[in-house]
Amino acid sequence: MTVLASPVPKTEVRTLSMAQALNQALRDAMAADPAVVLFGEDVGALGGVFRITDGLTAEFGEARCFDTPLAESGIVGMAVGMAMNGMRPVVEMQFDAFAYPAFEQIVSHVAKMRNRTRGRVALPMVIRVPYAGGIGGVEHHCDSSEAYYAHTPGLHVVAPATPADAYALLREAISAPDPVVFLEPKKLYWSKQEVQLPVREPGIGTAVVRREGTDATLIAYGPSVPVALEAAEIAAREGRSLQVVDLRSIVPFDDETVCAAVRSTGRAVVVAEAAGFASVSSEIVARVTERCFTALAAPIRRVTGFDIPYPPPKLEHFQLPGVDRVLDAVDDLQWEQ
């Protein structure tokens, strides 16, 4: 896939939070293409519970950004029909766990329509999901649900870790010919960065090396990228050089960048918030081991959430993969004395 040329006329540097970057991406996409329509729960007057659609109804009108009845299967199902009929719907699931009522629509229709119809019916649509934990949310508000989507052929699954990527990946997702599940790490909504508009970043399906390093590779995506970067920073002070790879896109998976990175260091740790069993993190370990076995000096380690329902706020720090656990895992990578 290619990176979109943003319609923002001149380059401009702004400090944006991830939430603002997403909002700007939606605004620019709506301005660029009248087929782009936004809908979901509380996305209109309120601007979404995280304010990602703030001001868009006022700017583009009720027909382009509107509230629906409270029914996620209906929201995604209606988006399927609109995408079949010339529109580019971008729908918001209010929280990760509230996308589950739409699961059948996503798995049986969103993911399969192109294939069932031999490419005749494409579904250019985006399902935005504020996801994962770390914000002290109560149950049903903190799920890392990426594995469900990544396991479903026909979906693209994307998780930005920076405001610039949030902008670039969302613009690309909206203009993509295929459905994209767009996972927005809630705890990074308020993280800020100087962003050069129009944003030029690698496309969906491309991982990037966020930090160079020579001793071991940390592989992370979405909410775990800042954790990996912080761990690398601390490790550097202790004399260990850690490389950090940000996947950006879970599907398609960038085997090439990930494997090249791991080959360059010979050691790797995967960091992810989701429960580890049968997860994206297990897939990464399997893929890298299959491809880079002879280059590995130690088995790949994982630092993931436990295989438990997401804990209540006062216990969530046990669940989240923190810097200490990452550094402990790095220590376990069979270093020669």
Place this chain on the structure above:
Amino acid sequence: MTSDPRRLLPSADPVSLIDPQGRSADSPSYAVPDDATLLRALGSLITARRLNDQAYALVRQGRLAVYPSSHGQEACQVAAAQVLAADDWLFPTYRDTVAAVGKGVDPVEALSLLKGDWHCGYDPYEHRVAPHATPLATQLPHAVGVAHAARMRGEPTVVMAMCGDGGTSEGDFHEALNFAAVFRAPVVFFVQNNEYAISVPLARQSAAPSLAHKGIGYGIAGERVDGNDMAALLAVLGAAVARARAGEGPQLIEAHTYRMQAHTNADDATRYRDDAEVAAWVRRDPITRLETHLRDRGLLTDEVHARFTAEAERVATHLRDGLNQDVTPDPDDLFAYVYASPTPQLREQAALVADELSREGAH
């Protein structure tokens, strides 16, 4: 919110214009369609029945994996397609192959799913017929989306969204009707109540006075129609399409009909219903009813009937010939349509299959 919910209520009895003995009478709200329309409808019904029975026979001959027949429901099938304009959309279920054919889909392409060549064998945009929906009621929200998109652009499209009595219990039925009503989407929800969902009778699906009564909870006007009465179906569905097109929002129509055969040929209906029940419905057959009516009025001659039968035979032959043709599916297709362009991983997997095939060829 509507002030007077009574305007949403369906009639106490299903609308009927031609009774099982073939006698016709206008109802208070609907007129019997004109003679030419009825005669043409009979021709379509005869072809529809022939298609159903031909497809059923092709299962026994091993050409189709399975066929959910609409034998007995042909009047619903024919009417659903006939009341639509070319630019209108039809959303069929697995049982509505005959309706899809009525909207223009080639019957051979319509049965590709059950032949096993590919999932959807036709181009949904060519005749504006969505792929057959198998997961119950999940196509109904799509119908709302198609209708809403058309309305946003000011197009006069109406969408006919079909489902069965069992499908009305699914959450997506509720969500679709509710969305359609809130957005005033031009959708005609057409429920073929054929008394059964596989083995489960209607009483286990719903305690509502009728399925058409469900509309009132959404602010949608409901109507009940005799689903074996071609004249009534054309009148009721035609009026519903006209109201939707005129901007009056979604409509809910329940047709009372009967699945005269088993759910599919793989089902044993004697385990849950007796022959007497079926026999009673055979006496209400939609085709004999319309035929009797047209013969009694001197509108149907033997010559015209022979012409209808010959046309039905022609379509059946086309179906037979098409389904008897062995198409060798291309394994490349496994990977070609998952995404607009295959991921690197899918390219690797396609190469694996190609390699397997080339090694097989080498033996």
